[in-house]
Amino acid sequence: MADNNSLLRIYEQMLRIRLFEQKAQELYVQGLVTGSMHIYTGQEAIAATAGELLRETDTITSTHRGHGHCIAKGGKTDKMMAELLGRKTGYCGGKGGSMHMADFTRGNLGANGMVGGGLAISVGAGITNAIIKKNDSVTVCFFGEGATNEGVFHESLNLAAIWKLPVIFLCENNLYQVFTSVAESMPVKDVSIRAISYGIPGITCDGNDVLELYDVLDSAIERARNGQGPTLIEAKTYRWEGHYTGDGYARGGYRSIEEIDLWKAKDPIARMAKYIIESAIADNELLEKIEAGLKDEIEKAVHFAMESPWPDDEDLYKDVFYEKEEV
Amino acid sequence: MTVIKYSQAIRDAIAEEMRIDQNVFVMGQDVETMGGVFGCTKGILEEFGHDRIRNTPISEAVIIGAGVGGALTGTRMLVEMQYVDFILHAMDQTINQAAKVRYMTGGKATVPLIIRAQQGSGRGNGAQHSQNLEALFCHMPGLKVVMPSTPYDAKGLLKTAVRDNNPVLFFEHKVLYNTKGEVPDTDYTIPFGKADIKRSGKDVTVIATSWMVLKALEAAEILEKQGIDAEIIDPRTLVPLDKETIINSVKKTGRAVIVHEAHEVCGIGAEIAFIIMELAIDWLDAPIKRVTSAQAPIPYSSKLEKLTIPSVDRIIDAVKEVMYIK
Ligand SMILES: Cc1ncc(C[n+]2csc(CCOP(=O)(O)OP(=O)(O)O)c2C)c(N)n1
Ligand SMILES: [Mg+2]
Numbered sequence: 221m222a223d224n225n226s227l228l229r230i231y232e233q234m235l236r237i238r239l240f241e242q243k244a245q246e247l248y249v250q251g252l253v254t255g256s257m258h259i260y261t262g263q264e265a266i267a268a269t270a271g272e273l274l275r276e277t278d279t280i281t282s283t284h285r286g287h288g289h290c291i292a293k294g295g296k297t298d299k300m301m302a303e304l305l306g307r308k309t310g311y312c313g314g315k316g317g318s319m320h321m322a323d324f325t326r327g328n329l330g331a332n333g334m335v336g337g338g339l340a341i342s343v344g345a346g347i348t349n350a351i352i353k354k355n356d357s358v359t360v361c362f363f364g365e366g367a368t369n370e371g372v373f374h375e376s377l378n379l380a381a382i383w384k385l386p387v388i389f390l391c392e393n394n395l396y397q398v399f400t401s402v403a404e405s406m407p408v409k410d411v412s413i414r415a416i417s418y419g420i421p422g423i424t425c426d427g428n429d430v431l432e433l434y435d436v437l438d439s440a441i442e443r444a445r446n447g448q449g450p451t452l453i454e455a456k457t458y459r460w461e462g463h464y465t466g467d468g469y470a471r472g473g474y475r476s477i478e479e480i481d482l483w484k485a486k487d488p489i490a491r492m493a494k495y496i497i498e499s500a501i502a503d504n505e506l507l508e509k510i511e512a513g514l515k516d517e518i519e520k521a522v523h524f525a526m527e528s529p530w531p532d533d534e535d536l537y538k539d540v541f542y543e544k545e546e547v
Numbered sequence: 548m549t550v551i552k553y554s555q556a557i558r559d560a561i562a563e564e565m566r567i568d569q570n571v572f573v574m575g576q577d578v579e580t581m582g583g584v585f586g587c588t589k590g591i592l593e594e595f596g597h598d599r600i601r602n603t604p605i606s607e608a609v610i611i612g613a614g615v616g617g618a619l620t621g622t623r624m625l626v627e628m629q630y631v632d633f634i635l636h637a638m639d640q641t642i643n644q645a646a647k648v649r650y651m652t653g654g655k656a657t658v659p660l661i662i663r664a665q666q667g668s669g670r671g672n673g674a675q676h677s678q679n680l681e682a683l684f685c686h687m688p689g690l691k692v693v694m695p696s697t698p699y700d701a702k703g704l705l706k707t708a709v710r711d712n713n714p715v716l717f718f719e720h721k722v723l724y725n726t727k728g729e730v731p732d733t734d735y736t737i738p739f740g741k742a743d744i745k746r747s748g749k750d751v752t753v754i755a756t757s758w759m760v761l762k763a764l765e766a767a768e769i770l771e772k773q774g775i776d777a778e779i780i781d782p783r784t785l786v787p788l789d790k791e792t793i794i795n796s797v798k799k800t801g802r803a804v805i806v807h808e809a810h811e812v813c814g815i816g817a818e819i820a821f822i823i824m825e826l827a828i829d830w831l832d833a834p835i836k837r838v839t840s841a842q843a844p845i846p847y848s849s850k851l852e853k854l855t856i857p858s859v860d861r862i863i864d865a866v867k868e869v870m871y872i873k
Binding site: 254316320332337371372530533540 | 576577580581584602603604605606607608609629632633636670671672673674675676841842843844846847848849850851854855
């Protein structure tokens with residue numbers, strides 16, 4: 221069970237993610253962000269709850285829809301914003317962008333442009349922790365339901381299971397993979413069923429409900445820390461926005477307006493706010509104060525990014541290979 | 548003639564070939580829905596139905612592997628990689644299976660497989676969504692490699708690809724989808740292995756591929772004002788490669804610049820330069836120059852991305868260098 225402070229922190233992180241994403245979209249529309257940017261809005265409860273339960277020494281692998289994961293693992297919104305704007309002060313010096321946001325100081329091994337790219341990497345992190353370092357650190361591997369149709373999903377879960385690696389495979393099932401629905405692409409309704417082939421627990425939960433997520437994740441993380449191996453968790457959720465920013469078909473094209481409205485009514489943040497007030501964990505005034513503080517933070521992050529220098533020309537050729545430790 | 552977009556040229560070629568041959572089957576990620584992410588399969592589902600075009604799960608290995616299996620059993624498999632970068636999930640299927648099965652079976656197998664893939668930088672998509680991978684496939688015997696630069700070439704070459712009985716890698720460019728050009732209203736095809744002289748000139752030969760053809764043409768306009776007459780050659784297919792057109796041009800101009808967006812090391816430019824060296828060294832008046840992307844992954848930051856992609860200015864500089872003009 222989550223204590224009141226945890227719940228408040230999760231609430232704050234969810235809101236930070238939402239406000240960050242809103243701002244990122246604005247910047248995209250202004251042409252300041254390029255390429256493909258995938259917005260996390262609607263799925264905040266999953267990253268924020270996992271982030272709350274993880275230690276700084278734990279690691280995550282992230283996805284193309286990774287801003288929320290980065291923030292939840294303690295990522296700084298100013299460095300993230302600078303990365304989106306391609307600036308030298310960004311997390312990757314401007315060379316990664318939205319799809320490659322990484323923060324090794326906080327155990328975020330990186331977002332990924334390849335669907336399923338983080339699955340095998342999380343297994344490797346599990347090897348380091350369980351076999352080489354023999355510590356009790358764990359790795360949360362985020363991925364979409366679409367990734368479970370890649371061959372590497374099978375290979376990764378199989379290896380993690382036979383070696384009992386401390387990995388939590390956390391599938392965010394938002395029902396779509398670009399324009400293609402789950403019904404079209406999978407013979408099973410629940411991704412968690414796929415755990416059976418690996419002899420590991422497979423759990424489906426409400427990905428928009430912090431309280432439920434907290435308990436499910438807590439026990440999977442405990443299990444991993446105790447050397448009992450991986451768990452496959454499927455959190456059912458929904459992305460509010462298009463697949464990528466600029467996807468004009470997301471509303472009323474391949475997804476009906478009714479379906480979108482139905483899911484918006486399950487807004488994880490509004491639900492959490494209601495719970496916090498009703499359980500007298502905090503009052504409205506405090507929540508408003510949190511929101512004001514976050515808005516200020518995001519504005520400052522944009523300012524930081526806009527004022528930041530572009531990478532130097534020589535940076536193009538740097539970091540292809542390891543040469544020396546950056547100071 | 549009608550002026551259409553590159554993406555529509557692709558779509559028209561697919562539809563026309565599907566009308567001609569009942570055995571053409573299209574599959575790939577999101578190809579059915581909303582006409583695909585780049586609109587290249589718009590209207591195909593409506594006209595041909597779900598037994599001629601299918602959305603697949605995100606499973607590149609089986610998209611290409613089943614492409615091989617379908618082809619071996621008589622279906623003309625027209626499969627799509629949304630971004631070429633994703634084909635790296637399916638290299639076994641492409642290189643160990645598709646490329647070799649005819650040879651390994653002593654010519655018993657026939658593989659009418661077309662892999663359409665969108666590639667290239669220029670839109671700030673970062674290192675895993677901006678690559679130009681053609682050289683990897685040119686290296687492997689058994690694969691044909693096509694890189695159209697105009698709507699006319701895209702349509703004519705895709706129709707040829709669909710009729711070919713070999714695995715064909717058909718590389719479209721993300722930046723070109725919205726470019727326009729004239730396309731005949733009647734059925735036509737363009738043979739593989741036939742380069743196109745996009746602009747004739749007498750002073751220097753510029754061999755360019757895909758998007759770089761447009762940049763080379765732009766450079767040629769500027770060079771003309773400075774009294775330099777560049778000939779721009781688009782090989783259009785890298786396998787098979789039209790050596791003759793390239794060599795004839797170099798024998799005429801005595802100078803060559805090769806422009807491609809892929810990285811320099813072991814790129815197609817190295818191959819073309821070697822061919823020129825073998826067949827036309829006595830005609831060369833200057834060393835051959837290459838203009839390519841830096842030997843580094845494609846960076847996200849728009850500033851750095853611009854720096855890595857061959858620019859009109861870099862092409863102009865290279866031309867002047869081979870002409871010993873300051
Ligand atoms: C290997 C690979 N194949 C295809 C893509 C193109 N692509 C990017 S995101 C995406 C959909 C992913 O769906 P899912 O895993 O459910 O994540 P979601 O976008 O729903 O968060 C696809 C097909 C890719 N990036 N990588
Ligand atoms: Mg999904």
